[in-house]
Amino acid sequence: MNFKSILNNHVCLLMGLFNKIFGTSRSVEEAILNMVSTSDLMSEEQFWLIIKSSYDKAGGEFEEQKKQLRKLLQRLSLEEIVIFDNRFRQLRGQAHNWQLWGVVYIINGGCSEDCFMDFRDWMIAQGKQFYYTTLHFPESLAEVDTDIIDVDWEGMGYVATEVYESLTGHEDFPSDYMEEEKISGIAWNEETDDLKKMYPQLWARFYVGAAS
Template identity: 40%
Template sequence: MNELTKIGKKRTILLSISILLVSIHTIYFYHSVRPEIELKKLIQQLIRFSLTIGLLILVYEGKNWAKIVSLILFSLALLGALIGLGTLDTPFMNKIPIIVAIFVYSMAIYHFGFAKSFKEFFKFQNTEISESIQDSKEVMESEKFWKIIEVTKSESYGDYEKQQSLLKRELLKLTATEVLEFDNKFRTLRGEIYTWDFWAAAYIINGGCSDDCFSDFRGWLIGQGQSIFENAIQNIETLTELKETNDGDWEGLSYIATDIYENKTGKDIPQGVQENFEITGEEWEEDENDLKNRFPKLYAKFGME
C-alpha cells in the first residue's frame, strides 16, 4: 500500500465516522426538541442509521455500486441541509450543527467522487490478491538481479524517477517470492557497502550526508549497475567516473520491492535476509583536509574546491 493509498484509507475512515456522528446528532436533535420520544420515528431513524453503516462498510470494501449510492444520498443530504440553513429562522448558534453537516457532506462528496487518494485506495481494495505470503531467506542470483537493474538503467537514460517506474514494471513480472528474493539481494548488496569509505563518498558528492541520506545513496548506487557498483568496492575513487549524481536526490529505489510485494499479496514484505547494519572500515573526520587527503580524486571532482 503506497502513501497515497494509505491517505485515502485514513480519510475514508475519518469521513465515515464523521458522517455517522452527524447522523447520531440529527437523531438526538430531532427528539430533544419534542416533549417525548416518537418511538416509531426513532425506529425508522435507527434502521436508516444501520443501513448507513452498512453502506459505508461496502464503500470501504471497494463496492462501486455502494459508492454511487452513497454519492447520491450525500448529495441529497447536502441539498436538504442547505435548504434547512436558508429557511431556518433561528439564532446562528443553533445553525452550527447544520453548517457542520454541510461541511461533512461536502467533504464526503469530494472525497468519494473526486479525490485521488480515495481513487487509489478504491483501486487497491479492488485488486485481486492471488499470491500467497511466504518468507524466504533466498537471494536472487546475481545475473538475474543485475539484468533487471541494467534494463531499468538503460531505458531510463539517467532519469532516476523513470528508473523507479521501470523497476516497478520489471518487478510486477515476478512472483511475490521472486520479489522478496530480489529485495533480499538488494539489501544484501546495500549492507555490503555500509562502510566508512562509501559514506565519505556520499558525503563528498552531496556536500554532507546523514544516516538516512547514506542509506538512500547506497540504494541509488546499486541502481547505477553492476560495473559501477563492483568497481567502487574495489576502489572507491572510481566513483569519479559517475556522469551524474541526481543532485543528491537518491531516495526511492530502495522501497520499490516492498511496495510491489504488498501490492501482490496485500501484506507487508517479510523480513527475509537480515541486512548488515554494522559499519566497517576506518572512520573519517568531518573535516575538509581529512576528506581531501584520504579521497583526493573524489574531493577534486565533487568537493568544495
Template identity: 35%
Template sequence: MFLRFWNSFLKNDNKISMTKNLIFQDDFSNKFWRVSVENSTLTVIYGRIGTAGRSDSKEFPSNLEAEKEANKLIAEKLKKGYEEDNNINFSEADFWNIIERAKKSSEGDYEYQADLLTELLQSRPISEIIEFDNIFSELHRKSYRSDWWGAAYLINGGCSDDGFDYFRAWVISRGQKAYYEAWKNPESLLKYINEDNIGECYAETLMYSASIAYEQKTDKDDFHDKTYSLPLPEIVFDWQEDDDSLQIKFPKLFKKCKDLGF
C-alpha cells in the same frame, strides 16, 4: 556457489514474460545458458556455472517475434546437448539484469528508474520479488563502509545517516560495474558524477521498488515479514569532516567535486 536462475512463463493483456534455463555439463564443460523475454526484449545470459556470465539483449518489432526467436534459440541449444534446469532460483545476475534494464530506459532519472523497476518486478513471481529485495538488502548492507561514506560526503557536500542509505542505493542504481568498481575503490564513482547530479546522488525510492511491486501484485502489506534483514557492519571511520583526510584519501574525486562546485 551454483548460479541460480528461475523458470517462469506469463501471458496477459498482450504482455509476455518468459524464461528458460539450460545447462550443459560433461567432463570438460560446466555451462549455463538462459533466455528471457520481457515483452519485445530478448535477453540471453550465458557462461560458466558459478559466474555472473555475459549478457546480450535485443529488441524486436513485436512481443510475438521476440518469443519466436527465444523458442528458436532454445531448440538450437537442446539439439547441442543442453538440458533444462528446473532446480534453480533468482540470482544476483538476474538482479543486476533488471537494474540495468530499468537504468537504460530511465535516461538518468532515478525516480523514473525506480518506477520502471517496480513495473518490471510486478511481472515476476512473488518469490522473485522477495528475492530481489533480499539481494538488494545484502548489497546495500555490505556497502556500509567508512570509505563509501567518505565518498558520499564529497559527492553530496555532506552526508547524514539517511543520506548515506540513499547514496548507497544510488550506487546500486548505476549497475553492477559501478557497484563492484566502487567496492574496490570508491573513487571510481567520479565517472558517474557531473554538473547535473553533483550534490544529489541519492536514490531513496529505489529502496522501495520491490515492496511496492509486491503490494500492487498481492494487495497485501506483509512484505517485510517475508524478507530478511541483517544488522549493519561496524564502522571505524578513517577520515574526518574538518581536516584534509578526504582530500588525501580521494585526491581525484576531491578535485572533480571541487571543480563541480563542491
C-alpha cells in the same frame, strides 16, 4: 476440530471477505496463504538483468527507472519479489563502508547516514559494473559526471516492498533477511580534517569550502 483447522477456516473466511471488498484474485489469495517468510537471495545474474532492463528502458533517467522497475517486478511471483528485495539489501549492506561514505561525503559536500543509504540504492540502480567498480574503487566516482550530486537518490530501495503491497494489499513483507547494518572500514570524523588528509585531491576538487 483442532486448532490448525479452526485457524485455516478463519484465514479462508478473512480472505473471502477481502476478495469481495477489494477484488483480489484467487491466485493472489493462494499465493499469500502459501508465502513463507524467507531469507533466500535472488541469483545475482537474474537480479542484475532486471536492474539493467529497468535502466535501459528508462534511458538512465532515475525517476523513470523506478517506474520501469515497478513494471518489471509486477511480472514476478510474490516469492521472486521478496528474494529480489533480499538481494538488493544484501548488496546495499555490502557497500556499507567508511571509505565509500567518505568519498560520497566529499563529492556531495556532506552526506548523512540516510543520504548514504539512498546513495547506495542509486549506486545499485546504475548496474553491476558501476556497482562493483564503485565498491572496490570509491575514488572512481571522481570520474563520473558530477551532475550525480543533483540527483535525488531516494526511492529505489522501496520499490519491491511497494509492489508487493500493491499486489497483495498486505504491508507485512515476508522476509527474514537481515541486512548488514554494521559499517566496515576505518572510521573518519567529519569534525576534523580526516577526509581532507585521506583524499586531498578529491577534497580540493569537490568539497564546498575546501579552499579555506
